[in-house]
Amino acid sequence: MPSLDSLFRPRSIAVVGASRRPDTIGHQIVDNLLRHGYTGVVYPVNPSARAVHSIPAFPTVSAIPGDVDLAVIVVPKDLVPAVVEDCGAKGVDALVVISAGFKEVGAEGAQRETRLAEQTRGFGMRVVGPNCMGILSTDPEVSMNATFAPSMPPAGPLSFMSQSGAMGVTILDYAAEYGIGIHHFVSVGNKVDVSGNDLVEYWRDDPGTKVILMYLENFGNPRRFTKLARTVSRAKPIVVVKSGRTKAGARAAASHTGSLAGVDVAIDALLAQCGVLRADSVQELFDIAMALEEQPIPAGNRVAIVTNAGGPGIMIADACESEGLEVVELSTDTQARLREVFPAEASVRNPVDMIASATSESYRIALEHILADPHVDAAIAAFVPPLGVRQVDVASSIVEVYRSRQPSDKPILAVLMGRNGLPEGRAELHEAGVPAYTFPESAARALAAMVRYRRWLERPDPAPVRFEVDERAARRIIEAACADGRHSLKEHEALGLLVAYGVPVVRHALVTTHADARDAAESFGYPVVLKAVAPGIVHKSDVGAVKVDIRTPAELDTAFGAMVRRLGEAEIDLEGILVEKFVSGGRETIVGMSTDPAFGPILMFGLGGIYVEALQDVAFRLAPVSEVDAQEMISSIRGARLLEEFRGEADADRGALTEAIQRISQLVVDHPEIAELDVNPLLASADGVLAVDCRVSLQPAGPGG
Numbered sequence: 001m002p003s004l005d006s007l008f009r010p011r012s013i014a015v016v017g018a019s020r021r022p023d024t025i026g027h028q029i030v031d032n033l034l035r036h037g038y039t040g041v042v043y044p045v046n047p048s049a050r051a052v053h054s055i056p057a058f059p060t061v062s063a064i065p066g067d068v069d070l071a072v073i074v075v076p077k078d079l080v081p082a083v084v085e086d087c088g089a090k091g092v093d094a095l096v097v098i099s100a101g102f103k104e105v106g107a108e109g110a111q112r113e114t115r116l117a118e119q120t121r122g123f124g125m126r127v128v129g130p131n132c133m134g135i136l137s138t139d140p141e142v143s144m145n146a147t148f149a150p151s152m153p154p155a156g157p158l159s160f161m162s163q164s165g166a167m168g169v170t171i172l173d174y175a176a177e178y179g180i181g182i183h184h185f186v187s188v189g190n191k192v193d194v195s196g197n198d199l200v201e202y203w204r205d206d207p208g209t210k211v212i213l214m215y216l217e218n219f220g221n222p223r224r225f226t227k228l229a230r231t232v233s234r235a236k237p238i239v240v241v242k243s244g245r246t247k248a249g250a251r252a253a254a255s256h257t258g259s260l261a262g263v264d265v266a267i268d269a270l271l272a273q274c275g276v277l278r279a280d281s282v283q284e285l286f287d288i289a290m291a292l293e294e295q296p297i298p299a300g301n302r303v304a305i306v307t308n309a310g311g312p313g314i315m316i317a318d319a320c321e322s323e324g325l326e327v328v329e330l331s332t333d334t335q336a337r338l339r340e341v342f343p344a345e346a347s348v349r350n351p352v353d354m355i356a357s358a359t360s361e362s363y364r365i366a367l368e369h370i371l372a373d374p375h376v377d378a379a380i381a382a383f384v385p386p387l388g389v390r391q392v393d394v395a396s397s398i399v400e401v402y403r404s405r406q407p408s409d410k411p412i413l414a415v416l417m418g419r420n421g422l423p424e425g426r427a428e429l430h431e432a433g434v435p436a437y438t439f440p441e442s443a444a445r446a447l448a449a450m451v452r453y454r455r456w457l458e459r460p461d462p463a464p465v466r467f468e469v470d471e472r473a474a475r476r477i478i479e480a481a482c483a484d485g486r487h488s489l490k491e492h493e494a495l496g497l498l499v500a501y502g503v504p505v506v507r508h509a510l511v512t513t514h515a516d517a518r519d520a521a522e523s524f525g526y527p528v529v530l531k532a533v534a535p536g537i538v539h540k541s542d543v544g545a546v547k548v549d550i551r552t553p554a555e556l557d558t559a560f561g562a563m564v565r566r567l568g569e570a571e572i573d574l575e576g577i578l579v580e581k582f583v584s585g586g587r588e589t590i591v592g593m594s595t596d597p598a599f600g601p602i603l604m605f606g607l608g609g610i611y612v613e614a615l616q617d618v619a620f621r622l623a624p625v626s627e628v629d630a631q632e633m634i635s636s637i638r639g640a641r642l643l644e645e646f647r648g649e650a651d652a653d654r655g656a657l658t659e660a661i662q663r664i665s666q667l668v669v670d671h672p673e674i675a676e677l678d679v680n681p682l683l684a685s686a687d688g689v690l691a692v693d694c695r696v697s698l699q700p701a702g703p704g705g
């Protein structure tokens with residue numbers, strides 16, 4: 001595939017459908033190209049106009065005398081094929097198809113889109129769109145605004161891809177209004193060719209792009225995205241706005257209890273696993289982007305706050321703490337130095353409140369002291385305009401401190417509280433690369449995202465380990481079930497998969513007679529557990545199909561007889577009875593997997609048994625997981641402390657839990673026929689882990705097949 005350079009660095013652009021009527025998109029695009037100083041040649045194409053915007057127009061693309069690198073197509077949908085043909089004949093390298101009426105309008109449109117794909121692929125063209133709002137580059141060598149958006153953002157290091165055209169206009173407006181520096185902007189539309197993933201890949205190697213921003217409505221190829229993001233985010237931060245949740249997140253949980261359907265952590269966790277910073281709104285995305293534009297990534301989460309009023313100081317401190325930042329105690333040295341310069345009514349403890357008499361000079365002094373404090377990783381300077389102090393002067397002082405400290409690893413963020421966010425002060429700060437916010441929460445969220453990014457950069461990212469396993473034994477079990485046309489494994493088969501993959505499983509035997517049950521119990525040693533195995537049973541304990549802690553042969557006989565009778569009365573066909581060693585003690589945990597149609601296998605870890613339902617306390621990761629992923633799954637649940645020494649039980653063996661999760665990850669990746677899997681419980685104690693129950697459902701042809 002030719003590089004995307006033909007899109008971003010064209011030396012000439014034909015606007016096909018250029019119009020003389022000012023209220024049309026075809027006019028607006030020519031206007032934007034001219035008004036914002038496109039450095040190449042613009043050719044309006046219009047069969048019935050001699051000129052558009054005072055420049056000569058051509059009836060067709062092939063009638064243009066010079067070379068055409070890029071064509072922006074704005075004609076009605078039915079004319080698109082002929083225009084593409086014309087562009088192909090002319091040797092145009094790339095197209096931006098603004099025209100709508102494709103996949104987004106249903107079956108007929110989808111056909112039209114397939115045709116467009118075939119046609120353009122035939123010519124080897126790169127295509128943005130259809131149904132998009134255009135592309136833009138502020139690179140001074142190109143200076144191309146090939147969109148119909150009314151505003152042009154300033155140049156800067158942020159590259160933005162938007163899946164929604166309507167959001168694209170809003171995004172450019174916002175960037176222009178707040179002085180947020182954009183490098184490239186692409187509205188991808190229906191993505192007939194150029195996808196978000198292609199752009200991430202291009203921007204990875206593009207020296208003009210420092211931060212990648214994405215507004216996503218859905219993931220075209222989430223598996224490729226997560227793989228790509230995992231490496232790209234090591235070099236450049238990726239910030240994504242994505243609403244919604246995965247189906248698998250809800251389903252993984254629902255398959256045990258039905259009550260976990262509200263789990264909204266899945267996408268968050270998956271994106272975090274790839275180092276992607278997720279924002280909840282476009283506003284938050286810009287808050288984060290502004291901070292990443294120029295400021296250094298802080299070394300840690302300890303923040304100091306300087307203000308000229310008590311209230312804002314407290315609001316910012318609260319916002320910081322709720323974002324997981326530490327409003328740190330300043331060193332005694334720093335406090336003593338601040339004490340020397342500020343009046344007695346001022347507070348020299350963090351948040352430092354210089355009170356309303358603070359001047360711009362006060363800001364300079366305070367910021368210099370707190371940034372020199374080794375306890376501090378970042379500073380937030382907040383200003384409420386009192387009488388007599390000008391916002392621009394305070395802004396200049398902040399800028400002065402920021403500049404004098406370069407290079408530094410301590411970011412400075414500003415909060416200007418007042419009418420419209422004090423635009424003059426804000427402009428001054430932005431100009432110098434200091435982000436300025438109107439609300440405390442915005443600054444806190446932006447700083448917290450920077451800290452998350454720092455953690456990601458420092459986080460080891462080992463490749464998933466591959467354990468020595470008996471892959472063939474597992475395959476035989478799955479193939480046998482598939483050959484029977486079954487969509488689930490029997491309990492002992494499911495346990496067999498775990499055994500084949502080296503996950504410790506409780507001693508167990510499937511029996512059909514009383515005598516065999518007794519023999520098994522003798523050989524395991526009492527106490528034991530009996531479980532009925534029958535095709536229709538999903539939750540065994542719900543139907544009296546589990547009897548635990550059987551201590552004697554006599555108890556075994558009674559329990560065996562009772563179980564057979566009860567299931568007989570319920571007209572359940574028994575396949576056999578599973579005898580298991582009874583495991584005493586240990587914390588019940590759950591390791592689950594559900595296949596998401598887009599993301600593939602997603603693993604879940606949580607506290608098992610009653611805790612799953614009551615606490616909804618689970619962690620998700622994409623499979624395959626690395627050792628670090630597995631460790632994080634365990635430590636990220638709220639109830640992680642229950643795995644530590646608790647009520648006389650020693651710490652659960654985290655190493656064994658981590659390994660079990662990795663082995664289960666390998667199992668589900670190796671065998672895509674496994675649609676869902678639940679080890680519940682995986683009992684975790686100081687001596688290791690033991691699976692005592694496993695449920696597996698199959699999707700014989702594998703996902704998508």
Ligand code: ADP
Binds near residue numbers: 529541546681
């Ligand atoms: P189901 O989940 O189908 O109801 P399980 O096999 O998970 O059935 O058994 C239900 C509960 O019984 C488990 O959550 C666990 O508390 C307990 N249990 C099951 N097997 C054992 C065992 N071998 N040792 C100790 N407790 C067990």
Ligand code: MG
Binds near residue numbers: 680681693
């Ligand atoms: Mg169970």
